[in-house]
Amino acid sequence: MRLRGVPLEREPYFFLSYARRDDRKDAFVGRFYEDLVAELDRLGADCGGQMPFRDVERIGLGADWERTLGRAVGNCRAMVALCSPAYVSSLYCGKEWAAFQARLVRYREHTDIDVPALIPVLWTPTRGALPPEITRYQYYEPAMGEEYVERGLMSLLRASPTGGAYRTVLELVARRVHYAADLFRLPRAEGLDLRTVPSPFQGIEPAEPAERTTGHVRVFIAAGVTGRLPRGRQCREYYGPSPLDWTPYHPPVHPTVAHRAQRVIIEEGCTTSLEVVDQSLGSKLDEAMRDNQTSVLLVDAWAAREGPYRNPLSDYDGQNHPVTGVLVPCHDTDGESGDEKLWTDLQQVFRRNWMRRNDPYDPLFQVRVGKDQFEERLARMVVVAQNRLMENAVPRRLPAGPPAPPLPGLTVPAPPPPRTGDQAEPPGPLPPQKDQDDDH
Template identity: 25%
Template sequence: MPAHWFFVSYSPVPPPGGTGVGRPAADKNVKEFYADLTRAVVNLGGPLTPPGVGYLDADRDDPAAVRALNRCRAFVPLITPRYFADPYCGRQWTAFARRAHRGTLVPALWTPVATTARPVRVDLDLPVPARPGAPLHVDDEALDGYARGGLYGLRQHSDHPEYYDQCVGRIAQGIVQAALGTPEPAPDEVEFTDLEDVPDAFAATSWHPLGIAVLAPDIHHLPAGRSDIKYGPEPRDWQPYSDGYGTALAERTAELARNVGFAPQIRTYDEAEPVFLGHRQTRSPWVLILDPWVLHDPEAVRRLREFDARDLPWVTVLTPIADDPQTRQARPDLDALLKSALPRRLSRGRAIQRGAILGLDNSEAFSSRFMELANSAAHHYLNRDRLRSSTTKSSAPADRRHVDSQGDQEAPS
């Protein structure tokens, strides 16, 4: 059988409540994209297109997957934040890159991934065919939509379905050009039979560190009258959402961080405060997870005001709102406490940051905002780090002290 022209590598999202046994199936949207891409490749390839032109890696237990990866002309990773946290996808990436016979990497952006969350160098723009090929037309609005929301965003939210079709067509064009420019591998050509023996290209050694600080009461230090149902022996045991996961929010936040390429470390606010106040140099961006109930303590309000007074764009704040009846009843008072403790961030931050501070009512909203704001904090941290590095190399010691004191100037977080 002729080699597949393209192999789609994909990391599925586990169902709620755990991954269960084996690997989850590719979802409906991914399967529909694969069908759309296959049709576009066949239309462009015409009579040269072989039967079985593509392969969707929707079942890793299928022995045909390894053979397809061995022999395909183009490797099409369907890029998501989760993709770079999936060791199996990392091994596929390595296996394809190390093949003796040539092949072409044609990435397809499914959902946006921040630069800081990419452990390997990969161009996520739409492919442009090499000369003398002329690129298929793609509207500027389609290019913008692809960059901002990926193919999934174009499928779900665009009022112009042709934008999605244009982007799929350009990816198909990259595949066809790669296929026609790559020799047919030998029928028995197999370079690897077990991906478990192949290194993960996305190994965690290249991940970016992320601090996760928790400011919440423990079960022994609750405000007067506060129910203890959401708390445990330590602040990191706080579990504001009753959504069946059974794990503390800090641990679930760390899992989210790993899914987008961060190496998280969980700390209490007491442990993180010297970094926030400039007494110790930061070595990572941070996310502060805040329980507004802790602000019934005037000392906690004072400390948070001191934090708020500093320009820290590399620290983002998220306030989960517990879903118990007592919290719902106390919401107006909790909102007032938040506004009192974080006036600067609530007056000068971006709308998305202000919304995250004023409250995230469920785990889905929290997860979504965490993904966006953790990446934003990482960008600010990397920009700050580059500025400090370039300035300290070119400045005298007296100037260096001045730069250090100004390194956290506001860039809206």
């Protein structure tokens, strides 16, 4: 138990251990860290007095990062590990795990108490089993839900950061951290040198990431062109000879918004195609739904107010397309797009959907999306649309064919061939750098 009167300086409330490779831009790890700190604050934890440790926040330019990491792992009260295939293959994630685990072993040897201060979180799922060094610690309980086991916490966060599935797991992790950090005080490992700590994951064949269902996303562009600027628009530099050349952000440089969208969609594990909005938009969206495909409309607010886009977009607004997202980019420094009349006119085009604009619980209609928000909002839109599609997808049947041959090695005899007229049944050198060589 915690000793009264013992100074608590340099004891991070928790240490967040994760693989950088899982989230290069730190969008989801950063959000989880902030949400966890906020939830701990709500539970009454003293995170302000003993700041949690996350390397991007606590390792300054020019600092000895190995020494800083060693000091944090050797003195923190709890460790939250975002487990994934990348985590298992990361040398320094393994070192952090081993160093903290050694502190738990020392505490147990002196007190005969197992402190639940090493808290694994299933960040991304794997196709195979996690190493026994991880699974010996409880990383799942029924209250976390099957979605967590099947998709991992990062996917739940990406799909809906305010949704019940993500918040349930977040709250349970926060309670575990709060319990361990407030009730126990582990022995410190002063002067810990992570370079001398072997990773328990070395030599283990890392589990592969679970296969993601590859879907197809049809992207439809509604944007102006230089040869015919939208009514009221003066700035030509945002447009090109084709709607696919539209660059809505300032300064208007390539890649185009269509290219940026395709890159985001491909990173989400989907294939994609580009089309320009025309009068057949409604039938194309229906076709995509029948083919188990999702769709995204990238809309230029200026061009949407008039033909040839206004009518098909307005028709879309009056129909039900549950797996189609709409994203309207806008840049704050584009003086022309600051005119509120522009957005009032756009509201008239999307009368029905306007009520759910930028709804955190329903992210499929996003307006005035800034340059820095584009990738994150589009990625979330794609994930939510794909999840909805999988819930309502129409199963496909293979065409009937000849009977499958018997499997080799089975002792059960194959059925006799069908008699004439019978119908066949269908077939069923240098030290590794933490953020470079190791990709931690």
